[in-house]
Structure formats: C-alpha cells, structure tokens
Amino acid sequence: MAKGITVKPIIIQWAIQNSGKSMSLISQKFSKIDEWASTESELSVNELNKLSKELRVPFGYFFLKKPPVEDIELLKYRTIDNEEHETPSRELIDTIKHMEARQSFMRENLVEDGFLPLNFVGSATTNEEAEELATAILTELGLTSDWNQKNPDTFNTLRQAASNAGILVMQNGVVGNNNYRPLDVAEFRAFVLIDEYAPLIFLNARDSVKAKIFSLCHELVHIWLGVNELYNDPQGENQVFLNEQLEKFCNETAAEMLLPGNVLREIYDVEMNAYENIKSISKGFSVSDLVACIRLRQQKLISKKIFDEVYPTLLEEMRKNLSAKEEMEKSSGGNYYYTQGSRLDKNFVHSVSRKAREGKILYTEAYELLGAKGKTYDKLIEFVEGR
Template identity: 55%
Template sequence: MAKGVKIKPIIIQWAIRSSDRELDELSSKFKKINQWISEESELTVSEINKLSNELKIPFGYFFLQEPPKEEIELLKYRTIDSEENNKPSRELIDIIKLMETKQSFMRDTLIEDGFSPLEFVGSANLSIPPTDLADQIKKQLGLEGDWNYKNKDTFNTLLNACSDSGIVIMRNSVVGASTNRKLNINEFRAFVLIDEYAPFVFLNTNDSYRAMIFSLCHEVVHIWLGIDELYNNDYKQDQNYNNKKLEAYCNQVTAELLLPAASVLSNYDREKDIFYNIEKTVKAYNVSSLVVCIRYKNLKLIDNQTFENTYKLLQEKVQENLEIKSKRKTSGSPSFYTMTKFRLGEKFINTVHRKAQEGRILYSEAYELVGARGKTYDKLIDYVEDKK
C-alpha cells in the first residue's frame, strides 16, 4: 500500500475554492473528498497529483501548512470588451506568476550588468496630448511616420522595435507548455508588468494577429505612463485617477500610433460605403476592423447610429473568427524548440544561458526559466544560436 502524506484540510478547502469547482462534482472523482476537507488526511502522491491536475493547483501547494497568499493585484487587463474582471482564473494567476519570475531575473541581470533604468518608463502623463505622446513613443522606438501603412510585417516591426528599446515581450496561448491549460481570450488579451529596468508585456496568442498588434501598442502606452493594470494608490492620488478616463486616453494614443488621424482622413473614400472603407483600412494599416470602426467614429467620419449598427456586426464576426481559430486543428505543429523561442524570445533565452555559463545562476534555475532540462535545454540553446 502506498505511503500517504498528511495534508491539511484548510489546503484542500482553499484549492477547491480557488478552482471554482463544485464539491458535488469532485465527489464523483474523489471518493474521500469530504473527509479530506474536514480533517487532516493522508493522501498518496498519486492522489495529490490527480487532485493537482483536476483543480489546476500547483502540486507543491498541497504540502503547505497554510494557503498561499495569492494577492494578484493585476485586476485590470485587456479583455475582448475591455470589461473589468476582479476574479482572475487559475490560468491567469499562474501566467502572471511565471512572468513575474522571469521579469525578476531580467531586472537583476540588467542591474548586475550595469545597465541604467529606462528613461521612458513613467515619462508621460495624461496631460500630454495623445498625438504628442504617440510621436514621442514612435521616436523612441525608431518608428517613422505611418510606419505600419502597407507594412505586411507590422507585428514583427513593432516587436523588434520594442525589444531593441528594452521592452521584454512574451507570448503564449497556454500556461507554460501545458496544452491542457489554454488561456481564455474572453478573460484577457494582454497585460503589462511595469519595471524601470525590464518592463514586460505578455500577449495572449489565442487572439487574432491584428488584435495583438493593438494590444502591444496599448501596453506600450501603459509603460510610458509608468503604470500597469495595478492602478496603485499612488497613481490614483497623483494623477487624479479615473479608470475610464485612463483607458480612453490609452486608446486615443494607441489609435494615433496605428491610425494617424491625418492619414486616415486622407485615405477615407466618402463615395464608398462604410464596409468598403473599413476593409480597405484594415488591409492598409494591419489593424482590426473594430479598431477602425471606433477610429471612424472618433474622427466623426460616421455618426453614432452607423457606428452602433456596424460595430455590432463586426463584433459578431470577430467572435465567430476567434471561435473558428480555437477549434482549428493544426497539422505539422512547430517543434518544442520553435515554440519556446517564439514564446520567450531569443534575447531572453540567450541571457539566461549566458548567466548560467558565467556561474551567476545555477543551471537548475536556467532550466526553470526557459522550461527545458538537460539535453533538451542544450538542444534549445543550439537551435536558438543556429536560427538567428
């Protein structure tokens, strides 16, 4: 008989609450669940592992004496409809923690290597006209004029510009490499973790290509403002905080980055209908149809009624496309090495490996940071170094 490990009932209770699962539902899979939540019980490693997988709670948490304090302050993040969601899912909590760990490593590394804080982090405020801030951001990132106009590689242009300026961008559709823990696009599209040395942007790649371009620009604006979705008390006090006002401002700057007013106005064909113009603008600037529709409204190219009717139809189409994308089965999926490089970025992987070679971090820590061990880690490094 397998030897059991004593687990506190308060841990089981917390795990069930955190997973949003019903006790009745779990009872059919765990015959002793009622005992486990009422008294200290001995569970086998197999039982703990099964419970961990079922509840999506890290295995090690079950051995704690008290529930962990998971005060995830990142309560505001980009959702499909920019709605507030104050109860993040287990997947979002875990992806934030993963990013915080990687950010901490990058911050310590940059300080250790003698880098200075990035001057643009927190350099702006809401008193700057959106057009002026958009110009400042483009100048810092080395983006010229209508940089995305008829640019088929818009996303990579922006990605590389951000990376070269010191912004770390990571992306994924699941938690780590857990394909059974998909990130819900209806919960969040992206988030940013502010740091003066290593600002981090995370993109949910279950989103559409064009929507991710907007999300990345939007989070870059947050970096210039020096705030993430934490919306801490200092910012509320210092900047006459107002959530709707803040998001409206960020959207205005983002729109100016992607759809400069002068350029959009000059390219709008008043002889054609709204859908013709939207499609033309979407293709020309590599932005989503929803963003274009909102921009037209704000520039008074369409009236409110036209906007309401058009936006609703476009929104339904976008949701339909996302559902199709989520169900689509891909053949010949990229290798683990290709996906890891895509998710973490070449710079991050190379930095981790360099620090391990220098003896600044243990290889065990390097393995954790990139999600690969032993020979798999070696092959990953070879792949990244050979595929530049």
C-alpha cells in the same frame, strides 16, 4: 502505515473554488472530496499530489491553516469587452507568476551588468495629447509614422523594435508548455509588468495577430505612463474613475500609433459605405476591423447610428475568426522550436544562455526559465539566436 497529512477543510474549499471546476466533476475522480471539504482530514502524499494536479494548486498550499492571499502586483488585465474578472483563473495567476520570475531574473542580470534604468518608463502623463505621446513612443522605438502601412509583418516589426528598446515581449497561448491549460482570450488579452530596468509585456497568443498588435501598442503606452504606481494608489480615491480615464487614454494613444487621425481623414473614401471603408483600412494598416471602426467614429467620419449598426457585426466576425483560429491550431502540430521561440523574448533567451555558460546560474535554473532542458534547451538556444 504511514501517517497522512492533516488538511483543513477551508483549504480544500478554497482550492475547489479557485479551480473553476464543479464539485460533481471533481467527485468523479475523488470519492472523498465531500468529506475533505467539510471535515479536517488526513490525506496521503499521493492523494495530495493528485489533488494538487487536478485543482492546479501548489502542493505546499495544503499545509496552510487558512487560504493564501495571492497578492499579484499587476495593474489590470483587459478583456474583449473590457470586463473585469473578480477571481482570475489559475491559468492567469500562474502565467503572471511565471512572467514575474522571468522579469526578476532579467532585472538582476541588467543591474549586475551595469545597465542603467530605461528613461522612458513612467516618463509620460495622461495630461499629454494622445497624438504627441504616440509620436514620442514611435520615435523612441525607431519607427516612422507610416511604419505599419502596407507592412505584411507589422507584429514582428513592432515586437522587435520594443525588444531593441529594452522591453521584454513574451507571448503564449497556454500555461508554460502545458497544452491542456489554454489561456482564455475572453479573460485577458495582454498584461504588462512595470519595471524601470526590464518592463515586460505578455500577449495572449490565442488572440488574432491584429489584436495582438493593438494590445502591444496599448501596453507600450502603459509603460510610458508607469501605470503600476497609478493602480496601486494607496488612498484608493477615485480609482475606478482614474482607471477608466487611463484606459481610454491608452486606447486613444495606441490607435494613434497604428492609425493616425490625419492619415485616416485623408484615406477615407466617401464613395464607399462604412463597412467597405473599415475593411479597406483594416487591411492597409494592420489594425483590426474593430479598431478601424472605432477610429472612424472618433474622427467623426461615421455617425453614431452607423457605428451602432456596424460594430456588432464586426464583433461577431471577430469571435468567429478567433474560434476558427483555435480549431486550426488544434489540428496542426506545428514546429516545436518555432512555437517555443515565438513565445520568448530574444534578449531574454540570450541573457539566460550567457549567464548559464558563465556559470552565474545553474543550468537547472536556465532550463526552468526557458521551459526546455537538455538537448532541447541547446537546440532552442541555437534556433532563437540564429533566427
């Protein structure tokens, strides 16, 4: 009988803890899990494969003598209530790693082709006025100050402008193509990977369209600030304070990009109550009700008392809308190529396709980068480049 692979119990314990699954649930599929988690055991390759799949842990981790330190070079990720999660889910970790691989490919590709670094990455500081930075970002993207006013396609307008400027914009609601591994909006809405050649913004596609628009603006501000350096402050002094101040500045600048204060003061209708004003502004400027409410308070157009009364109602409405959106997506199969194409940055797809045709990368690598292979890969390329 073939000898099994010796696995340390501390590795099993770590894998279980990071899976987010209860011991009782796991034991229903693995009768020996208690033994493996308490005593050094020999597991067959088949057992490890099944355990790896169930706990969503890379197979190679089971050969380690102590738990790995998954040091993800990521600044910070935001949640609906701006809460920070000490232990990120496997879904988030795997998504970040996947995006890092795509960014690495794109950076190498751009350097090889002789492109220069993007001069706007890290070009701004929090000492600037939010209004001035908002204008600078929109100008760089080729957008006017009223770019989103009564624009039914605000998200794609902004995404295309960012892509044209050299920023990779990806989105997904699951890990890769695995519909059984959804990304939780309550855990994160977006993240940004800073790079002077290929900055990358990832959006949680399970979020609402208006929320994604704001997240995209928010992460664009991160790119202009080059926040990767700030969050990796080697001294760590006042880091929490700096993070809070940074996020506040990013939120103010993002809101200014979408809903300039001077415009807001002009369109506010004193004949309507706060709730009606918020709904009208939200519809006319492609911003969420929450953003409109916050902006009205920032501009002192509504009192703190009214804000405290209205905001919880809007927050509850948003959560119900997100739940309804998820249910609708579950019931509709959708078009594979449209869905997969919407997840990818068009410039990224073009670069992968070109490098594969030129023989600079193997097609197996191209398949891995785009999450499609064979004829499906060919049709995806055709769909995206013809979109």
